[in-house]
Structures are given as structure tokens and as C-alpha cells.
Amino acid sequence: MSGSPLLAELIDALRCLPGVGGKSAQRMAFHLLERERERGLKLASVMEQAMQRIGHCSQCRNFSEDPLCSLCSSSSRERQVLCVVESPTDLAAIEQATGYRGQYFVLMGRLSPLDGLGPEELGLAQLSQRLGEGEIEELIIATNPTVEGEATAHYLAQLARAGGVRPTRLAHGVPLGGELEYVDRSTLAHAFGSRQLLD
Amino acid sequence: MSGSPLLAELIDALRCLPGVGGKSAQRMAFHLLERERERGLKLASVMEQAMQRIGHCSQCRNFSEDPLCSLCSSSSRERQVLCVVESPTDLAAIEQATGYRGQYFVLMGRLSPLDGLGPEELGLAQLSQRLGEGEIEELIIATNPTVEGEATAHYLAQLARAGGVRPTRLAHGVPLGGELEYVDRSTLAHAFGSRQLLD
CATH class of the missing domain: 1.10.8.420 (RecR Domain 1)
Structure with a gap:
């Protein structure tokens, strides 16, 4: 100018x-x-x-200006459920869309050896330790449904089982409000294969 | 969040x-x-x-952190030509697209009585005084080709004539690279009416 x-x-x-x-x-x-x-x-x-x-919460790795973020230090959140997400944006999306009242763990990435992102970079040792403490009963794995996200989910499920925690994964299928005609092939195939019995 | x-x-x-x-x-x-x-x-x-x-240049009213902006204080700009624009964005567009080497005057708006924008708000007394000083020979009126911009242009042309300065207006017509089929009616009518003799 x-x-x-x-x-x-x-x-x-x-x-x-x-x-x-x-x-x-x-x-x-x-x-x-x-x-x-x-x-x-x-x-x-x-x-x-x-x-x-703003740094990172020492417990969930989400952005926080305090050593412990307000979600982790809140007494009104359940301590038996832990939801693992790739990024703070994903956490925000789940908070805004669902009624989830448990805790989170933010990977700040996904397993991606080519980008130099391994278990250490994602804080998985810390997560593993927390899973072993016995307080958590369910690990909700909410990584993205991409190739790397699925690989990360697989790894996380193993961690959970090793710690005696039940791993769950977000349901995949046809999005609400979508038309079958426009749903991509692999989603449709998955939804068809995972069809559920109506009661 | x-x-x-x-x-x-x-x-x-x-x-x-x-x-x-x-x-x-x-x-x-x-x-x-x-x-x-x-x-x-x-x-x-x-x-x-x-x-x-950042405030306004005391001479051209453009944004400036100094009392006189760098364009107004530059010794390499011509002092016989003054180009009036509605906003700093328009000034920037002209600077980037043309080889204009004269001075500017930025109205910071256009005559719009309903919005409380009259000659005082646009600094027209200041402009009028400058036109009367005798240094400027041509006033290039580059207000937008809107109803209010045209009304402002009309007013500015009168000011220029009163100060003995030659007022000019940017040419209107078919944009370069455009197709006649897609040019709006009033532009096409104007371009047709203002057709020029080829030599």
C-alpha cells in the first residue's frame, strides 16, 4: 500500500x-x-x-493456558470414559454436537511415520499409563476415518486392551440427511455390510 | 472452545x-x-x-502514520494532476494497475446525504482550496460508476471548473476481455453511444 x-x-x-x-x-x-x-x-x-x-494441558494435551485445562479439572465430567481425538478442532466438534460428558485425550496429530509422527510424538506413553491406572472403563476412539486415522485407531485399541479398557469406535455409515445415490462407494459398502437389525 | x-x-x-x-x-x-x-x-x-x-494524511486524507503521507511528500510525483478516489482501496487499485505518477485525494466515502455524508465529511472544502491554488491543471475523477459515485463526480466536476481546473472522468465501456453477450445492458448502451472514431 x-x-x-x-x-x-x-x-x-x-x-x-x-x-x-x-x-x-x-x-x-x-x-x-x-x-x-x-x-x-x-x-x-x-x-x-x-x-x-497458551500451552498444552498436562493431562489431555489440549490447548490450555493453565497446567490443567478446564475440562480436565472439571468435577462435573465423568472419569470412566475417555475420548481420543486427533485435534482440538475434533474435540470442539464433538463438544458442540454431542452430549458427551466424559474426558478427552488430544493426540495433536495421527500416527504417520513418514511425517516423523510416532507414538512418542502423540503422547501415547502418557495415555497408556493413564489407561493402566484403572479409573477408565471405556476408550472412545474418535480419530478420523482416513487411512492414517484408522491405523492410529488400531494402535489405540491395542493400547486399551492391554490396559484392560474397553475400546469403542464411532459408527461409520450413511450420513443422516444424505441420499444413497450420492454417498461414496466405500461408505455405502461399509454401511451395507454393517446393517443393523431393527427391533 | x-x-x-x-x-x-x-x-x-x-x-x-x-x-x-x-x-x-x-x-x-x-x-x-x-x-x-x-x-x-x-x-x-x-x-x-x-x-x-495510523491516522490520515493532512493533504490527501489517505491513511498515513505521518502528518503527510509518502505519496504526498514524494518529490517524484507530478503536482499538476490530482486523482480523486472514494477509498484507499481504489487508490491502491489505480497504483497497481496504471502508470499514474500524479497525486491523489481520497474522499473516504461518497456524497450520500441519507448516510449523513455531505461535502464537509468528504473534505471538499479542503479540495476546493487546493484546486484554487493554481498548481493543479487536471482533476481526474475516479469515483465509482454507481449512482452516488456519479453524483459525487458531477459535484467534483463543478468544483474543478470553479477553480479553473480541467475535470476528466475514467472512460466507461465494455471491459477488455469481456464478451458483448455477457456485458450488462446499460454498459453496452453507454459503450455504443460513446463509440469512438478509429484513425
Whole structure:
């Protein structure tokens, strides 16, 4: 942006946000300067604090600014069920969509040897130890239904059985509201094979 | 976001950016925390400075952190031509697309009595005074080809004539690379009526 080096710097810095290119960054900068200076200042301050203070919960590995996140330290969550997810986004999706009241464990990735992600990087030793403590009865494995997610699920199920914990997996099948005609082949084949008896 | 109040605050604050809703804000926050903490900190600091320090150039009204913006204080820009635009975005578009080497005047809006935008809000007294100083020979009116933009252009042309300055307007017509079939009616009618003699 000719005219103001600082404005040019702001537009460039905004491009670190995912999905934001030159045009959007310019629009954002002008929008903030013209109409939302107060909220822009607030965003800058919250962002600085978040980048500096948010680490990982020592128990579930989710993002948290405290050593123990509010979900792990909450007394109203059940302690017999543990749900394993790949990322905080998946945790958020489950929290928003379901009535789940148990605890979580966030892998922050999936088993992917080619990317250098093995059991250590995903904190599986920590998970294994927790499963062995005897408090947890069910391990809900909610990794994504991708090749790597399934491999991770397989590994997690073994860990659970070794710790005497019952492993369960989210059901796969035809999405609600979908039309059979447009469901992909492998999902349809899976749903057909796993058909359930109506009572 | 369950787990971290500060993260929830960051996601909420990101929604002040135009075009960013809940899902995008969440994706941005996770992206910054997982992969771009350094650039996130940099963005926070630049944004804070920009919100606090960027004001308007006293001569052209464009955004500037100095009393006189770099375009107005540049010795390599012509002083006989002044281009009037509605917004800094329009200025940026002209700078990027054309080889224009003159000066600018940014209205920061358009004449729109219903929105309380009259000649005072657009700094037209200041513009009028500058036109009367005798240095400027041509006023290029680059307001948008909308109803309000055209009304503003009409007003600006009168100001220019009163100051003894030649007013010009960007050419309207069929866009380059467009197909006549898909050009809207009024543009086509205008282009047809304003046809030019080939030499």
C-alpha cells in the first residue's frame, strides 16, 4: 500500500492467517482502520496473550493456558470414559454436537511415520499409563476415518486392551440427511455390510 | 472452545475481521497456535501499532502514520494532476494497475446525504482550496460508476471548473476481455453511444 509503510506491514502480517491472501488482507486492514479500531486493538492484545500464554494441558494435551485445562479439572465430567481425538478442532466438534460428558485425550496429530509422527510424538506413553491406572472403563476412539486415522485407531485399541479398557469406535455409515445415490462407494459398502437389525 | 477461556476469547476476537465467522475464526486460532506462533505475535504487535498510529494524511486524507503521507511528500510525483478516489482501496487499485505518477485525494466515502455524508465529511472544502491554488491543471475523477459515485463526480466536476481546473472522468465501456453477450445492458448502451472514431 503506497502511502503508509505501517499499513503495508499490517497487510503483509495479516497474510499469516490461513486462507487470507493479498486482497483479503487489504480488505481486513482497511475494515479495521475505518470501522473497528477498538476491536482491532482488542484482537491485537488477545492475540499477543494467546500466543505467549497458551500451552498444552498436562493431562489431555489440549490447548490450555493453565497446567490443567478446564475440562480436565472439571468435577462435573465423568472419569470412566475417555475420548481420543486427533485435534482440538475434533474435540470442539464433538463438544458442540454431542452430549458427551466424559474426558478427552488430544493426540495433536495421527500416527504417520513418514511425517516423523510416532507414538512418542502423540503422547501415547502418557495415555497408556493413564489407561493402566484403572479409573477408565471405556476408550472412545474418535480419530478420523482416513487411512492414517484408522491405523492410529488400531494402535489405540491395542493400547486399551492391554490396559484392560474397553475400546469403542464411532459408527461409520450413511450420513443422516444424505441420499444413497450420492454417498461414496466405500461408505455405502461399509454401511451395507454393517446393517443393523431393527427391533 | 471448551478447555481454554483465552482460546475462546481469541476465536471471538478474530470475528471482528470482515468475512470471518465462527468456523474460520476457530481455524485461524488453531493454525496460529499450532504452526505460526512467531508470526502471530508479529501480527499482534503490528496490528496494535497500526490501530494506534495510523491516522490520515493532512493533504490527501489517505491513511498515513505521518502528518503527510509518502505519496504526498514524494518529490517524484507530478503536482499538476490530482486523482480523486472514494477509498484507499481504489487508490491502491489505480497504483497497481496504471502508470499514474500524479497525486491523489481520497474522499473516504461518497456524497450520500441519507448516510449523513455531505461535502464537509468528504473534505471538499479542503479540495476546493487546493484546486484554487493554481498548481493543479487536471482533476481526474475516479469515483465509482454507481449512482452516488456519479453524483459525487458531477459535484467534483463543478468544483474543478470553479477553480479553473480541467475535470476528466475514467472512460466507461465494455471491459477488455469481456464478451458483448455477457456485458450488462446499460454498459453496452453507454459503450455504443460513446463509440469512438478509429484513425
